[in-house]
Amino acid sequence: MPDTSSARLIATLTERLGARHVRADAEALAPHLVESRGLYRGHALALVEPGSTAEVAFTVAACAQARVPVTAQGGNTGLVGGGVPFGGIVLSLNRLNRLRAVDPLGASMTVEAGMILADVQAAAEEAGMLFPLSWAAEGTARIGGGIATNAGGLAVLAYGNARDLVLGLEVVLADGRVWNGLKALRKNNAGYDLKHAFIGSEGTLGIITAATLKLFPRVLSRSVGFVGLPSARAALALFERLRAGADRGLTAFEYIPRFGLEMVLRHGIDVRAPLEGQHAAYALVELSSPRPGADTRSELEALLAEAMEAGLVEDATIGGSAAQDAALWRLREMLPEVQKAEGGSIKHDVSLPLSRLADFLEEAEAACLAAMPGLRPCPFGHFGDGNIHFNLTQPIGMDKAAFLAEWARFNDIVHGIVERMDGSIAAEHGVGLIKRDELARTADPVGLDLMRRLKAALDPHDLLNPGKVVALSNDPPPALPV
Structure with missing residues (x-):
């Protein structure tokens, strides 16, 4: 009262x-x-x-x-x-x-x-x-x-x-x-x-x-692609190539690890595998233009073909309609939600200089796995602007409450690496x-x-x-x- x-x-x-x-x-x-x-x-x-x-x-x-x-x-x-x-x-x-x-x-x-x-x-x-x-x-x-x-x-x-x-x-x-x-x-x-x-x-x-x-x-032409990649470093190299080729037309570059896509396909609603076979990493890319007559699909096809010849891209698909574009985007947008089906998730919203992003992923994943074998890292997000949602899914069979009790310990590990690499512990949330x-x-x-x-x-x-x-x-x- x-x-x-x-x-x-x-x-x-x-x-x-x-x-x-x-x-x-x-x-x-x-x-x-x-x-x-x-x-x-x-x-x-x-x-x-x-x-x-x-x-x-x-x-x-x-x-x-x-x-x-x-x-x-x-x-x-x-x-x-x-x-x-x-x-x-x-x-x-x-x-x-x-x-x-x-x-x-x-x-x-x-x-x-x-x-x-x-x-x-x-x-x-x-x-x-x-x-x-x-x-x-x-x-x-x-x-x-x-x-x-x-x-x-x-x-x-x-x-x-x-x-x-x-x-x-x-x-x-x-x-x-x-x-x-x-x-x-x-x-x-x-x-x-x-x-x-x-x-x-x-x-x-x-x-x-x-x-x-x-x-x-208003955007008059938009094309969305989903790309299979050999590594996070290849994703960064692809981003650099697309940024140079499309300039401001590159409106999205979203990184998804293999485990992330597997979770979406396992637990997501109205989703299907976008590519044949498995890849170490994936990227969802979007080109758009407000120019009348712009052909972003042809532009994206050409850029991805060049990247494939350079060995950066293993496989790719491009949506052929608004519905197909939305289906590709759904694979990325459902990621935060489907993590719940796999148990507890310790989350970090961090940003890094692009030049340190691949180093961060390698070092942070290794450090977290050393701290808890069986942990399932799921780093995903807005690769092009340096923002990664470095999420950690609990080991299979571990008690959820016991896992979440480790949040502070993993904060120390992840944020310590972020600080050392001149990043931010609070990117967008x-x-x-x-x-x-x-x-x-x-x-x-x-x-x-x-x-x-x-x-x-x-x-x-x-x-x-x-x-x-x-x-x-x-x-x-x-x-x-x-």
């Missing part, structure tokens, strides 16, 4: 937003207290669902006055504990789902933070344009969460991360004031570019309520709670001090998603996994 001050806060919010949008019952709160990976289970006073920026500002101001923490949530598709509340209010942005403006000439659109990513893409398409940010959870993920975590996804090669796709933001600050930085300008050197403080901050510095996004010419202390241990001390100073300046009472990303002196230790 909430104390008197908390009860007054809930009454104040209920009076402004209505009882339908301020819920303290267990049924309403339950889906907001845990993420899909289920590593942490939180708790909260109430779920608040404002329907406008003004209502978000009112909620945050009231919480600031009462010194009650606020954890913002969108689609709750995060993977690192960043959206799990540990006390205070859960502020859902899902009712802020309006398209505010589209400007095809200026190649921009302004959307509210609670708009589903797939709906943002559809709105851009209706305007004859492309919004390229894309990842597997785009049917439920919200654009605000993608910006707050600086999400990457499947088209970073050609278009960049979320940060590269944002022209402006509207943000509610920790005291309830609203910063309107939504101008759709490509050039604006009038002072500090404040939006970058909030992009990737995971709701710890301010709550994003709307964004002005970059749009691009964010820091959240699960990597907070790792960040404190591995970050440049001056950089970490700047992060803490920025947090203290913008949120002096540590009320916005407290305990995530960087820990202030009064933060509790991370909650134990569920």
Whole structure:
């Protein structure tokens, strides 16, 4: 039962937003207290669902006055504990789902933070344009969460991360004031570019309520290929060849190990083997073009034929229709889900300089197998931008809980190699709670001090998603996994 001050806060919010949008019952709160990976289970006073920026500002101001923490949530598709509340209010942005403006000439659109990513893409398409940010959870993920975590996804090669796709933001600050930085300008050197403080901050510095996004010419020709390779090093060599031959037309290069494809074919729905025989590694590649008359299929065929003659490619197939392209993409997109059928999975979202990627895979796999014989490594992901999801599947027959209890030990092994090779321990999923202390241990001390100073300046009472990303002196230790 909430104390008197908390009860007054809930009454104040209920009076402004209505009882339908301020819920303290267990049924309403339950889906907001845990993420899909289920590593942490939180708790909260109430779920608040404002329907406008003004209502978000009112909620945050009231919480600031009462010194009650606020954890913002969108689609709750995060993977690192960043959206799990540990006390205070859960502020859902899902009712802020309006398209505010589209400007095809200026190649921009302004959307509210609670708009589903797939709906943002559809709105851009209706305007004859492309919004390229894309990842597997785009049917439920919200654009605000993608910006707050600086999400990457499947088209970073050609278009960049979320940060590269944002022209402006509207943000509610920790005291309830609203910063309107939504101008759709490509050039604006009038002072500090404040939006970058909030992009990737995971709701710890301010709550994003709307964004002005970059749009691009719609793709008119797209071809998807699935390639069998002798090794990860051959995959890197193929990437270099395709990048040189296709330039910005190379929009995806996804790496899949043999074990990864085997899992998809064993447990996936509506999938079939794309190639005859087995290969040590695979790559899904995509070429696209907005040019009328472009023939990306012929271009991809020629590039893969050259790579085959050079001994880099053992076998390949190219989709002949949109349905076939989607079937090839499904082999990659189902990988995270099918791992569950093989037992526990210890996951690492890391990035490396491309020049060290093959070295990392060889060294990290060897080190992990030495630490636990029978372990089944499954490194996959966005090879072209250096981002690998270095996942470890439990040995056959091992107890799942006993395996997951080794998470910290494998973090030390994998992250130690990443650090030595000048990589990052948090490539695209964010820091959240699960990597907070790792960040404190591995970050440049001056950089970490700047992060803490920025947090203290913008949120002096540590009320916005407290305990995530960087820990202030009064933060509790991370909650134990569920």
